[in-house]
Amino acid sequence: MTRTLLTGLLSAHGAEVVCASDGAEGLATLLHGGPFDVALLDLVLPDMHGLDVLRRVREEDQDTPIVVLTGKAGINTATDALGKGADGYVDKAHLNQGNNVLAFMDVLAHAMDRRSGISAQRELEEVKRRFYSMITHDLRGPAGVIKMLMELLLSEEGLPPKHRSLLMSARDTAEKMAILVTEFLDFSMIDAGVMDPDREDVDLREIVRSSADGHRLAAEVKGQTLTTDLPSTVVMAAVDGQLVTRVIDNLLSNAVKYTPRGGRLRVRVEVDGDHGVITVADNGKGIPCDELEHLFDPYRRAKGAKTVEGTGLGLAIVRQIVDAHGGSVHAESPGGEEHGARFVVRLPLVGSLHDEATPTRVS
DSSP states (O other): OHHHHHHHHHHHTTOOOOOOSSHHHHHHHHHHSOOOSOEEEESBOSSSBHHHHHHHHHHHOSSSOEEEEEOGGGHHHHHHHHTTTOOEEEEHHHHTSGGGHHHHHHHHHHHHHHHHHHHHHHHHHHHHHHHHHHHHHHHHHHHHHHHHHHHHHHTSTTOOHHHHHHHHHHHHHHHHHHHHHHHHHHHHHHHTTOOOOOOEEEEHHHHHHHHHHHHHHHHHHTTOEEEEEEOSSOOEEEEOHHHHHHHHHHHHHHHHHHSOTTOEEEEEEEEETTEEEEEEEEOSSOOOHHHHTTTTSTTOOOTTOTTSOSOSOHHHHHHHHHHHTTOEEEEEOOOSTTTOOEEEEEEEOSSOOOSOOOOEEEO
16 A cells, blocks of 8 residues: 555656565665656565665665654664665655655655665765875875985995984984874774774784784893793684784884883783783883873873973874774783783674683793
């Protein structure tokens, strides 16, 4: 009855109407028979729920406006559909009242405008992605070239000590510039919502092991001991390996910076239910309690860190990367001499791991 009514109503307003008798036919029509200016989807279908059709359509089609049809008792479900990709809803009881025809047509027009706006926003985000990709390459490239040229010059034999010192200063400055540019670009991309994790199944132990190896020399230069505690079994997470490596690199780099000469650093991987837990701890002077709450805010550092160079964006980037993976990160600092600070990162695992894992200690 509703289908017949709507067909007649829309045809009378000059629309070309394609009908489907059930959810399966409607799904096939929407995905393969379009494009359509707007789709009307009844939530009560003979073979499946309308929300299932909506979900399936939105997995492949983000452009077609969809208005759901519901009875008076289904308003809550209809509003739920709005959060799952629908662009409007209509109470079928109102369709039989002539004075509601204009309101019905307004709903369709609003749905088309809304979906058009969503499509335009998606196109804008794609433009932003291409723009950030371009400037990332253009801004990061020169600093890397300068550093490489300085390294080549430094490899020459017979350089006067003064010239070698100047070249080393230029090389170190280029490296600092590359780090600053990288942090600003990464924060801008994440903040704009255009850095999407490229997920794959990764063993968190390997990320931690590789990052720790990369920071071991810097720790040794300061007379620090860097220890890793890794489970004997794999800790698989669906993550962007490069982004998670950035997280661990940042935390370990900070630990080396803020821990006094001769201090102790430890990075540990554990399994806690369906999460992998990575802890980076040091025995430095710690972080004041009133600073912990704001530690991950952009452009902030703990008190006493004024002499440390950088943008103040490192921990803000860490939090946003972890959040993008559905995880969490927080800092702890119990206070007192040699209690230092701990940064705890939790990331969802692939499935659930419940086997007991015996740590392997490597110094």
